[in-house]
Amino acid sequence: MTSPAPAPPAAAAAQSPPPRIGLAGLATMGQNLALNIAEKGFPISVYNRTAAKVDSTLSRAAAEGALPVLGHRDPRDFVLSLARPRTVVLLVQAGPAVDATIDALSPYLDAGDAIAAAQTEDGPCVTFVGPGGAGNFVKMVHNGIEYGDMQLIAEAYDVLHRVGGLSNSEIADVFAEWNKGELESFLVEITADIFTVADPLEGSTSGALVDKILDKTGMKGTGKWTVQQAAELAVAAPTIAASLDGRYLSGLKDERVAAASVLEEEGMPVGLLEKINVDKKVLVDRVRQALYSSKVCSYAQGMNLLRAKSVEQGWNLNLAELSRIWKGGCIIRARFLDRIKKAYDRNPELANLIVDREFAREMVQRQGAWRWVVARAVEAGISTPGMSASLSYFDTYRCNRLPANLIQAQRDLFGAHTYERIDRPGSFHTEWTKLAREGK
Known part of the structure; x- marks a missing residue:
């Protein structure tokens, strides 16, 4: 108890x-x-x-x-x-x-x-990371990935419960089954256990303990430090940042309750905005694929942050070795860390996990289900900041032409920041307002 x-x-x-x-x-x-x-x-x-x-x-x-x-x-x-x-x-x-x-x-x-040290088939989960503060930085990023992972799992639970109407016992079975496959991990394993625990203060017939827990999330600071470092190093980490924002917003419990009341008075229902009719098995499978794809993005962001800091500090971090020591004895340990290790073994200079051929193939195969889950959540009014941020990260990273050309034109107009062209080298500045007026 x-x-x-x-x-x-x-x-x-x-x-x-x-x-x-x-x-x-x-x-x-x-x-x-x-x-x-x-x-x-x-x-x-x-x-x-x-x-x-x-x-x-x-x-x-x-x-x-x-x-x-x-x-x-x-x-x-x-x-x-x-x-x-x-x-x-x-x-x-x-x-x-x-x-x-x-x-x-x-x-x-x-x-x-x-x-x-925890042990896996690859040996003890301990290694010399690097000089100076390398070990502390790696631990910090581990915790940032952990923030993202926990947020994504919570969103998967929310969609299963609110869209699919799955009971706590059904959700426990889903996570237990997921833990036998590609999503096998410590966090998925303990999530399955959590949904089986009855409220010990009220008796076994009173419902699950998880339903009695106040929806306010604590934090120790490592997620914030990870996001701060990502900003300092100009590394995109939107999934981790979304998880941090989610924790901040969860702390505004009284404000959220008040907001729900005000918006309900204006015609916004407290529950689902739209009823989504879908077979439970179909929903479970699509959420599994969305969770997996989103997790890959979260880990990719963490590994890119490690690589950027390693370059800045001259640490020469071995990303394959870091993936190995995370396979056991830590919160983010997961089956696919072995495949992350192999990806960096194949190419230590890998720009992003998304472009490793094995992960790329899986992301393409799962992106339809991923998009469906995010779209249905939006239609139903369910917040999925982690999955949405991961999907946007994926779509932005794979895009060979972004609307950043317009942003750069705006910067040049109001601040003479100059721009580059796609058809000739050098930096250029244009008197945009003058030419626009002359054109009229």
Whole structure:
């Protein structure tokens, strides 16, 4: 059963069962992760070679409500404080510090204890990403892709529920079935589970817990940072940006309720604007194709952002290797990451996943269903910002002639920004207003 889990006081933490998780390395990311885990009600032991970092972590835990954090300055005490089999997370600087920390902890670990990397058929999901802040940047983009992925899944659920009238149990079955195919992923898997959970506070006959959850989404900032970096690097990331906007709008719950009331008074129905008659099986299949295609665009935007930052910083990021380590132990792990890896193995300079031959073929095959889902959602008045942004990204990227020529003409007229021509080299400026008046 699910129930609120208030953090115990510091004194009670020491008397509770040994923590199942230990974290070594209490710089900014390590400290924040430890406190985030503790905030959710999970006791955690922490260790750092520099005692001052341990002290500052415990001070923050106390200031934030006596979170269940046990601090250790000795590696032996740290290891022995954990419940067996022990799980230790390392968040220390890449290189010698990793080896030194492992050497300090290893004498006290037993068979079955783990210093964590997730494993796949391609090996442990850990690698040296690059110098400087490369690892942090890659983690940030991972979270940006995660924002997009979650938004797209939520939109798929909304269309299935509101257009198709699927019940929670039917939606659970759909996501469970999707998780056996091309959409297999951690997020699709847990989504199937979510729709099977009854409200524990009201009893098993009271309906699904998900229906009782307030429609306001929290965030920690990594999605915003991803979008900010995309803007700084002039990389289009509309799916990720749409997911961030979706979270901002979700926070305006009172305003949304008021807006619905005002617009209803003016003749706008609260429910569907138009009833869409479609067979459930047809709808499920088309939404599956739309979700898959949209996800490819979201991942493509994230990978392009990584490549742009790598060029700017001289990191020489290996996008195939990053795809490999994301195959296990992370939120966006998914079956098609193996195919993303192969795409970058085939062509490390691949401009966009959309133009990899395998993905291009799939996008073309699915674009009809994709367009149908977005169009039906628009007709019905259902917001699908992620799918719509992905489709627009796809259509813009594949277009060999955009209306940007008009925008550039406008810029030249009001700001003398000049323009290039398609028929001769060089930059040009035209006195547009003067010529327009003379033409009249």
